[in-house]
Amino acid sequence: MNAWNKEMYRFGCSNEPVDDYLQATLYAGCSIVKTPLVTIGYESSYDVFLLSWQSRAISNGLGPALLKVSDSHRSPLKQESLPTRDARVDWVVKTKKAGLRKARKHLQHSKR
Known part of the structure; x- marks a missing residue:
């Protein structure tokens, strides 16, 4: 993620504007992403370009x-x-490993 201080406000992901990148059903994700900039009043002061899109991240x-x-x-x-x-x-x-119940929990071994 890169943020630049600019006069013109743009918010884009994968070389597309956010509004074009998001579908109409995901409009809440756009507001989640812009929350930090809106909170401090810099919604028109920064350019933010994203490589991938996960709104909370x-x-x-x-x-x-x-x-x-x-x-x-x-x-x-x-x-x-x-x-x-x-x-x-x-x-x-x-993280959970293959063949285990959890990350470290093994199956109990029976000797006989």
Whole structure:
């Protein structure tokens, strides 16, 4: 994700405008993505170009990116709970392996 400070506001994904990229049934996803910019009043100040589209992930990425621009954005973004991330360390969050019940849970072995 890249964000540039521009005079003209554009929000695009895969070289298409967001409105063209989204179907009419997914209009809520567009509002979720624009929430961080609308919260701090910069909805007309940044160009955002995306490679893929997952609305909640984009919103969670824009929050910390805007905090890097200025720390004064922290309080409005905090009220919307936007600068959040999964704080668990990678070794705590394990994915399920093939042949196991869970990430580490094995079947009980019977000796006989």
